[in-house]
Amino acid sequence: MRFVVAAVVGAAVLAGCAPVQSGGTAPTGVDEQTGQLRVWLFDEVNRGPKEAVVKEAITEFQQAHQGVTVDVQYIQVQTRAERFKAAFSDPKSAPDVAEFGNTDLAGYVAGGGFAELDLGQWSESKDLLPEVLDTGTVDGKVYGVPWYVGVRALYYRTDIFQELNIQPPATLDEIAPLARKIRAAKPDLLGISAGGKYTYGAMPFVWANGGDIAKKDGDNYVSAIDSAESKAGLKQYTELLADDICPPAQCAANGGDASVEAFRAGKAAMVVGGDFNRKSVDASTAAGKYAVVPLPGKKAGEIAPAFAGGNLLGVMKGSERKTLANQFLQLLGGKAYQRKMFDAMGNMPTFGDVQDEVAKANPVLEPFIKTLNAGTKFVPVTPNWAKVDAQAVLPNLLQKISAAGEDVDTAAKAAADEMNAAFSS
Amino acid sequence: MPTRRGDGRIAFAYLTPALLVLVGLMGYPIYQLVLISLFDYGQEQVSGGAPLTFLGLGNYTTLLANARFWAVLGQTVGFAAVCVVGTLLVGTALAVLATRVRTWARMTLFLAALGAWATPAVAGSTIWLFLFDANFGFVNEVLGTTGFSWTYDKWVAFGLVAAQVIWCSFPFVMVTLYAGIKAIPGEVLEAAALDGASTTRTATSVILPLLRPLLIVVTIQSIIWDFKVFTQIYVMTNGGGIAGRNLVLNVYAYQQAFAASEYGLGASIGVVTTVLLLIVTAAYLRALRRSGEAL
Known part of the structure; x- marks a missing residue:
């Protein structure tokens, strides 16, 4: 009896001696021309206008393609990682076309999720801004078409600046003294709403000081966050998280949204905010009482390099309707619908000519366009960035310095070590 | 009773269904957990984009060499200890109280307790956050401390979550112990009273020993629950507090391993947690057996 049990157990152990691996999302070779095309787009706080534009695109697409239906699912940004991981592991539940954040790209491509796109036959593609297209590129191959781009600039309250008779900062160094002055005069206000978890608000400080998150070294990335320049930038940003500017007890736990929220609520005199925040600020107590300037650089007249955020549209590798998927992507990501998305959501277009056109019609975009043209920066394009992101290395670094009382050298060294461990894994 | 040949076989046959369920629901996942912990198993490996690499104990050495893991482990043990002691004290005190008050008061107490018990962890944590909100929270309103952040300072945040x-x-502790106290035969207490035992003496020499088996159950349950706490920390301290200073083991495992797609490393944290809990439980049971309790 005992022998039988042992034998059965032993056989079971031998038979399954490795964790499961799915067949993967290898190209199926199938290319159906009819049926249902599945599309994943991100849900938004105010989804109505986006949904209306997408519906229009679907109607147009379905009229042009007999026997094709398009099914759109709106997925939550918060749980996107789980959704996409599940889709990569089980191609049956995966969409054909998906919207995704450009910082996730490298990880998704390594995970075998997205197919390389052939933009050669798409005439509009030559107008895509090269710097923005780079955010959809891994190792020289394009996997995502930039659907819109997001850059951040400095929002400030015109009424308060006028009342205190001050000018918006001309250099990064001026921000802290200015913010201190505002809070001293108006103790209810945050001088500048600077979040302790607001990575993309802090990184321009690092970049403007000549620092960087990481540098490419051969095939690998090596963290540069503990370089002297980077530390100067970190010091300059975390200086803003002080009781006389933005008290850590109030600000240290804030990310980008919460930082902007304080400005919307009329509780902050300045904030680093994106072009995508403009509509929501216009619908807040700060409406009509604010202006935007590019975040200044080290010297007067310079602009601090901004993070080139934004979302991409891609075709899944396992899609059984590749041709249709590419056609739908080119419709929704094309010039006409980018223009419509700008009107509906304020999303900044990624085509040079469309961008110029909307900028002319909307002078409010000028500071963002200027920032974009001054040159942007991006996170390291490596699948391991997802790991650094998930492990909250940069937010932890900012919080350690601003709230946990660690000195910049120790905290930056620890963050660099964590990053290098992730890069080399 | 003398055993005959064949008895064991019959007993085994009777136990087979239960055994199958246990193996299916407990054995297989643990087997998978241990197996995964021995590999470099990330998203690329799951979706078949990269080959599997056998690491042996590699994930464990990485984990045990990490100073942060030890810091979080220490924090978890301390946090769980406070929670267990607090739960037992509050639960026992209220159970005793419930046996001594009128029916309507007892009913109110039970309803309130059941309400707390039935609240889903995410909802409960969020409601507590609302109550303790720095600017609009009811608690700050009452205390007149508007603007005080209950989730900022490390120890205040831990205290709030605890x-x-x-x-x-x-x-759970209250209901279980109340049932236990009620089940003590009246004659036993009467006999103690007739022998002239004081209230304290009755409590320590009669009631407590009789409640012992129940106390063992609720203590072990509480240790396991509180050691594995995830939702409350994750929701209330926004994923581990400022600079991760409020992390406990489960949230740490989620953040470092599962969110970062390092399933192999995450599985090894899971195995370490399981082993630790088994050791704690075994040590506790052993200590009880030493003190003469038949189990």
Whole structure:
């Protein structure tokens, strides 16, 4: 009896001696021309206008393609990682076309999720801004078409600046003294709403000081966050998280949204905010009482390099309707619908000519366009960035310095070590 | 009773269904967990984009060499200890109280406790956050401390979360012990009273020993629950507090391993947690057996 049990157990152990691996999302070779095309787009706080534009695109697409239906699912940004991981592991539940954040790209491509796109036959593609297209590129191959781009600039309250008779900062160094002055005069206000978890608000400080998150070294990335320049930038940003500017007890736990929220609520005199925040600020107590300037650089007249955020549209590798998927992507990501998305959501277009056109019609975009043209920066394009992101290395670094009382050298060294461990894994 | 040949076989046959369920629901996942912990198993490996690499104990050495893991482990043990002691104290005190008050008061107490017990952890944590909100929270309003952040300071934040954990886990202890106290035969207490035992003496020499088996159950349950706490910390401290200073083991495992797609490393944290809990439970049972309790 005992022998039988042992034998059965032993056989079971031998038979399954490795964790499961799915067949993967290898190209199926199938290319159906009819049926249902599945599309994943991100849900938004105010989804109505986006949904209306997408519906229009679907109607147009379905009229042009007999026997094709398009099914759109709106997925939550918060749980996107789980959704996409599940889709990569089980191609049956995966969409054909998906919207995704450009910082996730490298990880998704390594995970075998997205197919390389052939933009050669798409005439509009030559107008895509090269710097923005780079955010959809891994190792020289394009996997995502930039659907819109997001850059951040400095929002400030015109009424308060006028009342205190001050000018918006001309250099990064001026921000802290200015913010201190505002809070001293108006103790209810945050001088500048600077979040302790607001990575993309802090990184321009690092970049403007000549620092960087990481540098490419051969095939690998090596963290540069503990370089002297980077530390100067970190010091300059975390200086803003002080009781006389933005008290850590109030600000240290804030990310980008919460930082902007304080400005919307009329509780902050300045904030680093994106072009995508403009509509929501216009619908807040700060409406009509604010202006935007590019975040200044080290010297007067310079602009601090901004993070080139934004979302991409891609075709899944396992899609059984590749041709249709590419056609739908080119419709929704094309010039006409980018223009419509700008009107509906304020999303900044990624085509040079469309961008110029909307900028002319909307002078409010000028500071963002200027920032974009001054040159942007991006996170390291490596699948391991997802790991650094998930492990909250940069937010932890900012919080350690601003709230946990660690000195910049120790905290930056620890963050660099964590990053290098992730890069080399 | 003398055993005959064949008895064992019959007993085994009777136990087979239960055994199958246990193996299926407990054995297989643990087997998978241990197996995964021995590999470099990330998203690329899951979706078949990269080959599997056998690491042996590699994940464990990485984990045990990490100073942060030890810091979080220490924090978890301390946090769980406070929660367990708090839960037991509150639960026991209220159980005793319930045996001594009028029916309507007892009913109110039970309803309130059951409400806390039935509240889903995410909802409960969020409601507590609302109550303790820095600017609009009811608690700050009452205390006149508007603007005070309850989730900023490391120890204040831990205290708040511990209070929430105790709030949602004391009802189990209270209900169990109340039932236990009620089940003590009246004659036993009467005999103690006739022998002239004081209230304290009755409590320590009669009631407590009789409640012992129940106390063992609720203590072990509480240790396991509080050691594995995830939701409360994740929701209330926004994923581990400022600079991760409020992390506990489960949230740490989630953040470092599962969110980062390092399933192999995450599985090894899971195995370490399981082993630790088994050791704690075994040590506790052993200590009890030494003190003469038949189990």
